[in-house]
Amino acid sequence: MTDLDELCPMCGKSNDKHSSEEQSRCSKKAIDLGIMRYCEFCGLTKPAKGMHDRCSKCDEKYPFSNH
Numbered sequence: 001m002t003d004l005d006e007l008c009p010m011c012g013k014s015n016d017k018h019s020s021e022e023q024s025r026c027s028k029k030a031i032d033l034g035i036m037r038y039c040e041f042c043g044l045t046k047p048a049k050g051m052h053d054r055c056s057k058c059d060e061k062y063p064f065s066n067h
Contacts (some may be wrong), residue, residue: 009035
C-alpha cells in the first residue's frame with residue numbers, strides 16, 4: 001500500500017481521491033482536533049507528538065495548539 005492508498009482519518013476517503021478543497025478541509029479539522037500540527041514558520045503539516053514538537057523541515061520548536 002502506498003501513501004496515496006491510505007485512508008484519510010477525518011473522512012475515510014482514499015487520499016488519492018481527495019480534491020484539494022477536501023484535503024484542505026480535512027487537514028484543518030485534524031489540526032483543530034490536535035491530531036496534526038501546522039508549522040507557522042514553513043507551513044509543514046505533520047502528526048502531533050507530545051506537548052512540544054520540532055518541525056522536521058525548518059527545525060523550529062513549536063508548542064501544541066489546536067487553533
